[in-house]
Amino acid sequence: MFPIDETLHGVNREPAVRTVVHLHGHKVLSESDGYPEAWLTNGFAQTGPFFEQRTYHYPNDQAATQLWYHDHALGATRLNNYAGLQGVYLLRDSVEGRLDLPDGPFEIPLTIQDRFFNPDGSLLYPTEDNGGDPDPRVPPVWIPEFFGDTVLVNGRVWPFLEVEPRKYRFRILNASNARFYHLTLNEAHPDGTPNGRPGPAFIQIGTDGGFLPAPVRLTDLTIGVAERFDVVIDFGGAEGKSFVLNNDAKAPFPDGEDIIPTNVMLFKVTRRLSGRDDGSVPRTLAPVPLIDPRTSVRTRDLVLSELDSDPPFENPIIALINAPWADPVTETPRAGSVEIWRIINTTGDAHPIHIHLVQF
Ligand SMILES: [Cu+2]
Known part of the structure; x- marks a missing residue:
């Protein structure tokens, strides 16, 4: 359906059509998080090296919001999402109600x-x-x-x-x-x-x-x-x-x-009003607990960098956050502690980053 680049990380010798679902922004355990190397093929005929389980558990125990799910397979995410493997996931709660x-x-x-x-x-x-x-x-x-x-x-x-x-x-x-x-x-x-x-x-x-x-x-x-x-x-x-x-x-x-x-x-605006719509948007919505930065025990710098080929081409070769992909985990914050993370983007373009378990 789309051009495959066999030279990309995660692509070599893997099946061209493979997928794993990531529920973006959800508070979820790692085995249900859709790790990029936990992919699977149709009917689980083949699975990636980090595949753990067929059934994912989504606890849905966070504040009402709009999440979305999308493919997350290493080396194939851009193509799978382009093909349509994503959707909206709405969480409700009593505050919203x-x-x-x-x-x-x-x-x-x-x-x-x-x-x-x-x-x-x-x-x-x-x-x-x-x-x-x-x-x-x-x-x-x-x-x-x-x-x-x-x-x-x-x-x-x-x-x-x-x-x-x-x-x-x-x-x-x-x-x-x-x-x-x-x-x-x-x-x-x-x-x-x-x-x-x-x-x-x-x-x-x-x-x-x-x-x-x-x-x-x-x-x-x-x-x-x-x-x-x-x-x-x-x-x-x-x-x-x-x-x-x-x-x-x-x-x-x-x-x-x-x-x-x-x-x-x-x-x-061509439809006739089907019912009353008086009342305005509520002036207060939901309490948002703020973390006091003075209680921080540590500041971490996470540097996003990109290695490019020589001028005048400057084609990107690899992108890094502090360490290469297969390196051991480098950041190990203690549960319940407060830290300040500074995400430093040294590349030429804006680069969205999202963090699970912490909302902002
Ligand atoms: Cu995510």
Whole structure:
């Protein structure tokens, strides 16, 4: 289906189609975490060297939030996710249940991804053009950062959503391989062209880890790869209008020169109000316990670095966080202790990192 690079770490002699599921952001034991070398093939015919168990246990005992699950197989994650192996995973709790938020048909997940297509509509995953780089360590096929020219929401290209003139809750996920989005909502002509007037605000109520203490009113969102935004948008009083969700983030973020697809999706306020929508977004949402940095017992520097081939090519060869992949564990914090971790990115581009068990 897609080009395989046999030279990548984890690919050599392994079956081309292999997968393992990672529930991103969940509080889970390591044997259910989808370790990249715990992959399996269809029917468990073959398994990776770190495969432990067929059944995963998800305790679901953390604050209400939007997680997502995706393939995590070493050397194949970018292709498996591109093929569609991911989904939204919503956690609920009693705190959320007490908040008067749009729900049912008025709560909608929006998963944003970018893609290339072949003329027949099938997915295109390009191969690397390394510019004639003579360095034998440069992978010949792999694309270090994929950027497509077309945006999909929930698997559809440039879709529209017909809405009622009322509040909606959108659970936004950036499930793209590498693209950041800088999103604005603009009033538009019916064909999606902005007419120069701003759309309604994004009222952010939650992040990756769950609810904010209080809602925040925003006119734009910068959303990194794998990041989630929980927002309310009020289309009240906008009967007959259309609003386009636009993107203008550079790729690679924040100042690269790759292609920028500007259209994400369109909202058309064409449905009649099916019920009352009075009441506003709650002024307080959920208590967020903050850790006092003065109780920290240690500061750790974790350095993200990249080894590139010589100029003028400068193709990436390897990426590291403090140590090579197969080295022993280097960071062993004590359970219950407070530490400050400084994640230092020495590479040219923004690089999202998420940490399990700790929410921020
Ligand atoms: Cu994760």
